[in-house]
Amino acid sequence: MEILGLLASGFAIARTPANLFYCFMGSLVGTAIGVLPGLGPPATIALLLPVTYGIPATSAVILLAGIFYGAMYGGSTTSILLNIPGEAASVVTCLDGYQMARQGRAGAALAVAAVGSFIAGTIGVVGLMLLAPPLASFALKFGAPENAALLILGLLMVGYLGGASMTKGLMMAVVGLLLGSIGLDPIQGTPRFTYGIYKLSEGFDFVLVAMGLFGIGEVLANVEQKEEPEVITTKIGGLLATREEWKAAAAPMARGSLLGFIIGVLPGGGAIISSFLSYAIEKRFSRHPERFGKGAIEGVAAPEAANNGAASSSFIPLLTLGIPGNASIALIFAALLIHGIRPGPLLVAQQPQLFWGLIASMYIGNVMLLVLNLPLIRVWVRLLQVPYGLLAPFIIVFVLVGAYSVNNSAFDVGVAITFGVVGFMLRKLDFEPAPLVLAMILGPQLEASVRRALIFGHGDVFIFFERPISAVLMVLAALMLLSPFARWALSRKFWAIIGPVRAEK
Amino acid sequence: MTRDIAAVALGLAVAALALAEARGLPIGTLRSPGQGFFLLWLGVLLLSLSLVLLVHTVRARAGARVRGDSRIGQVVGVVAALAAYTAILEWIGYPIATFLLVLYMVKITYPQRWLLALGVSLLAAGGSYLLFAVWLQVPLPPGSWRS
Numbered sequence: 001m002e003i004l005g006l007l008a009s010g011f012a013i014a015r016t017p018a019n020l021f022y023c024f025m026g027s028l029v030g031t032a033i034g035v036l037p038g039l040g041p042p043a044t045i046a047l048l049l050p051v052t053y054g055i056p057a058t059s060a061v062i063l064l065a066g067i068f069y070g071a072m073y074g075g076s077t078t079s080i081l082l083n084i085p086g087e088a089a090s091v092v093t094c095l096d097g098y099q100m101a102r103q104g105r106a107g108a109a110l111a112v113a114a115v116g117s118f119i120a121g122t123i124g125v126v127g128l129m130l131l132a133p134p135l136a137s138f139a140l141k142f143g144a145p146e147n148a149a150l151l152i153l154g155l156l157m158v159g160y161l162g163g164a165s166m167t168k169g170l171m172m173a174v175v176g177l178l179l180g181s182i183g184l185d186p187i188q189g190t191p192r193f194t195y196g197i198y199k200l201s202e203g204f205d206f207v208l209v210a211m212g213l214f215g216i217g218e219v220l221a222n223v224e225q226k227e228e229p230e231v232i233t234t235k236i237g238g239l240l241a242t243r244e245e246w247k248a249a250a251a252p253m254a255r256g257s258l259l260g261f262i263i264g265v266l267p268g269g270g271a272i273i274s275s276f277l278s279y280a281i282e283k284r285f286s287r288h289p290e291r292f293g294k295g296a297i298e299g300v301a302a303p304e305a306a307n308n309g310a311a312s313s314s315f316i317p318l319l320t321l322g323i324p325g326n327a328s329i330a331l332i333f334a335a336l337l338i339h340g341i342r343p344g345p346l347l348v349a350q351q352p353q354l355f356w357g358l359i360a361s362m363y364i365g366n367v368m369l370l371v372l373n374l375p376l377i378r379v380w381v382r383l384l385q386v387p388y389g390l391l392a393p394f395i396i397v398f399v400l401v402g403a404y405s406v407n408n409s410a411f412d413v414g415v416a417i418t419f420g421v422v423g424f425m426l427r428k429l430d431f432e433p434a435p436l437v438l439a440m441i442l443g444p445q446l447e448a449s450v451r452r453a454l455i456f457g458h459g460d461v462f463i464f465f466e467r468p469i470s471a472v473l474m475v476l477a478a479l480m481l482l483s484p485f486a487r488w489a490l491s492r493k494f495w496a497i498i499g500p501v502r503a504e505k
Numbered sequence: 506m507t508r509d510i511a512a513v514a515l516g517l518a519v520a521a522l523a524l525a526e527a528r529g530l531p532i533g534t535l536r537s538p539g540q541g542f543f544l545l546w547l548g549v550l551l552l553s554l555s556l557v558l559l560v561h562t563v564r565a566r567a568g569a570r571v572r573g574d575s576r577i578g579q580v581v582g583v584v585a586a587l588a589a590y591t592a593i594l595e596w597i598g599y600p601i602a603t604f605l606l607v608l609y610m611v612k613i614t615y616p617q618r619w620l621l622a623l624g625v626s627l628l629a630a631g632g633s634y635l636l637f638a639v640w641l642q643v644p645l646p647p648g649s650w651r652s
Contacts, residue, residue, distance in 0.1 A: 054641070167558045171516050174551040178523050181544060190540040193526055216587070223583055223614055224576045389615025390625055393607040397633050400590070400603070405643045414591045421584055429512045447543045459536030 007129065010356025013058060014364055022059045023361045026066020027368045033067070034074020034087045035380040039395065041071040041087070042327035042434070043214040047395065049207050049335055050402040057339035058354045062361040064335055068328045069121060069311040069362065072271055073369045076113040076304050077380050080106055084384070089271035089307040092279045096292060096299030103295050108241035112249045112297055113304040114373050120257035120305035121366040124312025127261050128319075129359050132348060136320040139345035144456055145464050148449035149473035151442055154267040154323045156480050158435045166484060169435050172426075176436035179204060180443025187451055199411060204419075206334050206441055208403055212416040213433045214327065215399040217423020219392050224424075241297070249301035252282050256302035260309025265316050267325040267438075271307035278306035312362065318343050319355060323442070327434040330441050509562040516555030523548035579614050586610070598648020599638070604630035 013019060033044045045064050052060035075090030080097035093113065100109040142150065155177075159169030182193040183203030194200040241249070256278040263274040282302045283292045292299050317323040322344030324330035336343050341351055348355045403416035423433055457463025465471045523544050533539025586609045594602045608626040611617050617625070637643040 050643070051641070165558075167554055167561065168512065171512075171551060171554045171558070174547055174554065175516075175519055177547055178519065178544070178551075181547075185540045188540055190530065192530065192540065192544065193522075220580050220583060224580050387615070389611065389617065392615065393610040393625065393629050396587075396610065397603055397607065397629050400606075401599075401633060401637050401643065401645065404594075404599075404645065405637070408644055410591055410594045410646070413594060414588075417584070417587045417591060420587070424580065429508050429515065431512065451538045451542065454535055454538055459534060461535065 003129065003133075006352065006356050007360060009352070010358075010360035011363075013353055013357035014062065014360035018055075019059055019062055019357065019361060020364070022055070022063040023066050023365050024368055026063040027070040027073075027365050027372060030067040030070020030072075031074035031077075031369065031373065031376075031380070032383060034071035034076075034090070035078050035383055036391070037078070037084055039218065039391075040214070041068050042210065042331055042437075043218050043395075044071075045328055045331040045335075046207070046210040046214050047398040047402055049211075049331065049338070050405045052335055053338065053405070057336060057341055057351075058357045060335050060339060061332060061354060061358050062365075064332045065315070065358060065362065066365050068332070069308065069365065070369060072121075072304075072308045072311045073114065073117050073373055074380065075307075076117065076300075077110065077373070077377055078384060080109045080113065080300070081377070081381060082384065089275050089310075090304075091272075092275050092303045093300055095279070096294070096296045099293065099295035100297065100300065105241075105245075105295065108245050108297065109300050110374065110377060111241050112245065112253075112301050114370055116249065116253040116256065116301045116305040117308040118366050118370040119253055120260055120307075120309035121312055121369075122363065123257045124261050124264070124309045125359060125362045125366070128312055128315055128362075132316055132320050132355070135316065136345045136348040139321050142345070142469065143467070144449045144452035145467055145470040146473070148446060148453050149464055149470035149477065150321060150323065151446040151449060153473045153477040153480070154317070154321075154325075155435070155439055155442065155446070156477050157267040158325070158438050160480055160483075165430070168431050172431050172433070172435040173439040176439025177443040177446065179209070179436070180440040181447065186444045186448040204415060204440075205406055205412065206437070207338070207406055208412055208415045209419050209440060210327075210331055210334065210437055211399050211403055212419025212421075213423035213426075213437065215395060215402075216417060216420025217427065217433065219395050219399075220420060220424040221427050222388060222392065245297050249297050252278075252298040252302035253305045255281065256305030257309040260306035260311075261313045263306070264310030264313035264325070267317055267323055270314050270326045271310045274306040274310040275303035278302040315358075319347055319358075320345060322347075322445075324438055327437055330434075330438050333441060507562065509558060509565075513555050513559045513562065516551055516558065520548050520551035520555060523551060583610065583614055595646045596649050598650070599645040600630050600634050601648065603633065 014023065029044065029048070030041065033039050033041065044067055048064070048067065052063060055063075071087050072089060075085060075087030076093050076097065078084045079090040079093040080101050083094050083098040085091040085094055097109045097113065100106060155173045156170070159173045160166050178193075180203070183201055184190065185192055191201050256274075259278045259281070260271070260274040263277065264270055279292075279299060279302060282298045283289050286292065286296075286298065288296075314325045314329050317325050318329050318333060322333075322342065324333040324343075333343055341347065341354065399416060399420075400413055403413045404410065406412050426433055426436075453463055454461070457466075464474050527541040527544035527548055530541030530544065531539035532541045532545055586606055590602050590606045604626050607629040608622060611622040611625050612619070634645065638645040
């Protein structure tokens with residue numbers, strides 16, 4: 001009952017005209033950038049961070065969260081109608097969604113995607129609401145060793161799940177930790193990597209790094225690719241699926257919602273992995289796997305539900321443990337820091353208006369998105385017809401104004417541009433920038449926790465294994481590090497090597 | 506040069522930077538870690554990961570080449586325009602500097618007709634100045650040459 005009272009107080013906050021406006025704007029902007037290829041949620045959140053400086057923290061988080069989950073809704077529209085994923089998490093929706101559109105069932109695909117997204121988003125918020133407070137209370141028992149172990153596990157998972165290559169993901173995480181160590185060290189205040197430059201003693205502002213890597217970096221990557229997506233007009237048809245289609249989509253939606261929720265909680269997991277995994281599972285266990293890729297409605301319902309479920313549940317590690325699991329959430333983390341709020345176990349208890357206001361706004365936002373999306377489909381398709389060449393300068397202008405407004409300094413504009421070039425280079429070398437930004441933001445916390453834990457344990461590294469929670473976390477981290485060897489050991493190559501030896505015996 | 510070899514070189518360079526910085530700081534002991542302790546371990550870790558990537562790359566033999574697309578010149582042009590923008594921003598002021606930057610992008614990077622290019626540049630510079638400087642009160646530089 002207590003939870004209902006708290007939720008009611010959250011609705012009282014989210015229902016104010018200002019917060020409803022921010023929720024609506026977040027959902028609308030999120031859907032628009034979900035539709036547009038070449039501009040992802042992290043870039044958009046980075047661009048809009050300066051806009052949130054002057055508004056209350058709760059409103060800022062409501063706006064930025066709306067962009068994040070709104071993008072998951074928007075991404076499906078162009079996947080289905082144009083075979084162009086506006087957002088990475090909607091790539092897999094193209095497979096069957098576009099085939100459905102070609103068969104004149106675009107309306108059914110869009111309706112199932114929107115309803116699936118709504119159901120998964122709502123289930124995700126219910127899970128967030130029920131799980132976050134007890135998890136936060138549990139995390140209050142954490143000391144320095146547990147914090148260090150949790151951060152190590154989180155960073156390993158981000159490196160492991162965040163990209164194609166675990167080695168490159170981990171390299172990015174280490175570079176991010178090094179970037180986070182620029183400036184004064186967190187315990188004794190000694191300058192590091194400053195090279196006598198006064199401006200570097202405070203380290204690089206995370207907002208500038210994110211704006212550069214995601215905003216300018218993405219624009220530069222798009223400048224290099226000349227081809228504009230070809231816009232094909234597809235007949236949308238009626239927006240109602242048949243009873244059979246709803247029946248076929250119901251179970252995949254439920255499975256996708258659950259899977260998305262679970263994967264979204266894991267650092268480095270999230271919308272992209274969950275959408276691919278849910279599609280693979282549906283296909284694997286389908287009685288008619290041959291229909292997948294040819295317009296199976298299950299192939300739209302499951303991944304769309306999964307990516308929205310993951311978007312909601314990825315707030316859990318942020319709001320309870322202070323660990324952002326992906327780049328968008330890391331930027332929301334930064335927005336909270338800018339407002340003087342440190343996400344972590346104390347947030348639910350110390351900032352109940354923010355926590356419950358956000359939860360309530362997510363319920364409202366999901367309804368807004370369902371109502372918004374279907375009638376506005378034609379508007380979104382028209383938005384795609386704006387050439388990228390006209391859009392790119394506006395993105396750049398937003399980044400430059402945002403970078404300047406951090407400290408009213410042209411030096412900061414230069415920092416953002418420099419990181420834009422770094423982001424472009426990293427993309428060229430197949431590095432994912434997400435582990436870098438997450439590690440950068442968590443670096444000072446990790447260093448302080450490791451050093452404090454070692455001081456506390458009188459230099460005994462087994463301090464991390466003597467306390468049960470940190471021991472479990474460290475064992476999980478070790479298993480994750482060793483998993484490539486296990487995979488290798490199980491691979492055919494291994495059997496090919498030892499096979500002849502065994503035969504000789 | 507393959508993409509992964511370039512990635513290894515980058516990793517080794519950053520690892521060397523971290524180790525060099527750690528050398529100049531007290532490392533301390535496990536009982537009392539110093540300011541260079543974390544950097545030293547990060548340097549060692551990055552060095553090891555770079556070597557692992559090198560082994561992977563050598564074993565895979567044919568690595569993908571760094572894409573040397575023809576539009577890399579346009580990327581360099583935009584970066585140069587951005588650098589020039591930073592250099593002149595406070596002197597020439599936000600509206601003019603932004604107008605010139607956007608004009609460069611819409612005329613050179615993504616060539617459009619003059620009228621459209623001028624219209625978009627005016628809209629981007631003027632519209633953003635009105636939105637941020639006038640409405641949201643962000644103190645954008647008006648240009649020191651005026652005074």
